[in-house]
Amino acid sequence: MTRRITQMLARFRKDEKGLAAIEFALFFPLFMGMFFWAVELGIMQIKSVMLDHALDVSIREIRLGMVEDPSPEKLKTAICSRARIIGDCADQLMIDLRPVSTTTWAMPNTPVACVNNDDEDMQPTVTFDPGRQNEIMLVRACVNIPVTFPNLMFGRQLHKDSSGRISIASITAFVNEPS
Numbered sequence: 001m002t003r004r005i006t007q008m009l010a011r012f013r014k015d016e017k018g019l020a021a022i023e024f025a026l027f028f029p030l031f032m033g034m035f036f037w038a039v040e041l042g043i044m045q046i047k048s049v050m051l052d053h054a055l056d057v058s059i060r061e062i063r064l065g066m067v068e069d070p071s072p073e074k075l076k077t078a079i080c081s082r083a084r085i086i087g088d089c090a091d092q093l094m095i096d097l098r099p100v101s102t103t104t105w106a107m108p109n110t111p112v113a114c115v116n117n118d119d120e121d122m123q124p125t126v127t128f129d130p131g132r133q134n135e136i137m138l139v140r141a142c143v144n145i146p147v148t149f150p151n152l153m154f155g156r157q158l159h160k161d162s163s164g165r166i167s168i169a170s171i172t173a174f175v176n177e178p179s
């Protein structure tokens with residue numbers, strides 16, 4: 001009986017059929033996970049670059065005096081019109097504009113405030129102070145974006161709010177030109 005089992009197992013040991021299927025079953029999930037990770041990271045990077053560019057161009061218009069009486073709504077509209085790839089930009093964008101003291105050079109010690117999707121009634125307070133002539137201004141913008149693949153390898157690692165969104169931020173500075 002043992003001899004018959006040994007002969008049968010020897011026949012299977014020499015047979016190489018299905019070897020590629022085993023390798024495929026082992027490595028395919030890893031390669032697909034890396035592919036989805038690269039797609040997720042690429043989408044986040046594109047949205048971050050678009051936010052940076054939109055903030056820089058919009059602030060340039062304010063700095064050059066092309067926008068009369070700048071307000072948070074006007075700045076938000078200008079940024080969102082340039083960063084069209086960011087969905088729900090008008091609802092998810094927060095802008096913080098404040099002067100920087102040239103005596104202490106103290107920067108804000110708080111992180112960039114983002115929309116609180118966990119509690120819509122309690123939103124963070126942000127400053128919008130257009131400043132005076134020759135004053136250095138710090139502009140911080142934050143937007144919440146959805147995660148494309150929230151349950152896959154990379155998406156699970158991200159810190160998300162209750163609506164499944166992550167925050168991306170952009171910071172720039174400029175000097176108010178004299179009139």
